[in-house]
Amino acid sequence: MRTYRIGGALAEASRTAAFGVVGGSYLVAGLGAALTWQLAGSQHPLTSALYADLVATLLVFAASMVLANASVYDPYWSVAPPLVLVGWIVATEDGIALRQFLVTALVTVWALRLTANWARGWSGLRHEDWRYRQLRAQTRGRLPWWLVNLAGIQLMPTLVVFAGLLSGWPAVAGNRAFGPLDVLAVLVTVAAIGLEAVADGQLRRFAADPANRGRICDRGLWRYSRHPNYLGEIAFWWGLWLFGLAADPTWWWTVIGPLTVLTLFVGATIPLMERRSVDRRPGYAAHRREVPMLLPRPPVRRRIPD
Structure with a gap:
């Protein structure tokens, strides 16, 4: 196919040029989303954002097919949420300024760190x-690959993230006074971002050491949880839900967002990663018995034979 010939030729482009191509693709997707948002202006901001999100996803999907690389979609998970939140803030005339600032700032920090990673x-x-x-x-x-790519790799994560973002609407539009639940939301979200950042950094340093090739990372946070980075990601969406609950308790049902994210990680992402680790790293099966999947506990002491 012509698209794969184009992708094959660009595959040899420099890393800088590749980022330029992906950045250009996201700029086009952003413009498409902005236009969609304007055309759907009479709809509820949640509906307008969903339409814009889907259009942007379709444009990123088109770029991934032209470039013959489904990973063009990968940064979308973290790029879209702060933009959606900003759109919602612009669309609402209510909301508590302090809460809007904290939610937007924390989501932006999370997005920048995850995209940089x-x-x-x-x-x-x-x-x-x-x-x-x-x-x-x-x-x-x-x-057909285009269907697998669109439905399984791109559209499904977009809908999962949008479900997680549902609580972002009451968080920026709700007008309940800033209170203790907001403080808890800040603590959970900051801790989640920090946990994910520290875990990613520890794993990156471990993998960069040639002496660790083929070994299991069981240092630092990884000594207490097999996936502390994913635990941080899951906790982040619970923090956002707490913000929404604090701003407007009638939106409690947006708990479907963090539950959906949790289901994705526990039901698909983690099992896939673990099957690969079992195949590639001797001793990983024993590691699974000794270290919990997500929630940490003191490490199991290996019994020393008499």
Whole structure:
């Protein structure tokens, strides 16, 4: 196909050029989302944001097909949320300014760190996530790749993140006075961002040491949880829900957002990562018995034979 020839040619582009191509693709997606938002201006801000989010996803999907690289979508998880929140703040005439500032600031910090973490590990257009390559191989001959890419890799995460963001609307539009639940929301969200950042940094330093090749990371936070970075990501969305609950308790039902994120990680992301680790790292099965999947506990002491 012509798209794959284009993607193959660009795969050899420099890392800087690759970021330029992806940045240009996201700029086009952003313009498409902004236009959609304007055209849907008579709708509720939640509906307008959903339409804009879907249009942006479709445009990023188109770019991923032209470039023959599904990982073009990867930063979308963290790029979209702060933009949606800003749109909602502009659209509302209510809300508590302090809460709006804190929610937007924390989501922006989370987004910048997560996007930077992706950029640090992305080597260019020749780099595609191993999970996508595996999915392509597993579905080849059974389903068209464009459908797998759109539905499984791009559209599904967009809807999961949007579900997580539902509580962001009452968080910025609700006018209940700033109170203790907001303080708890700040503490949970800051702790979640910090946990994820520290865990990612520890894993990056561990993997960078050639002496650790093929070994299991069981240092620092990874000694107490097999996936402390994912625990931080899950906790972040619970923090956002607490902000929404503090601002307007009638929106309690937006708890479906963090529950959806939790289901994604526990039901799909973590099992896939763990199956790969079992296959590639000797001793990982024993590691699973000794270290909990998410919630930390004191490490199990290995019994020393007499």
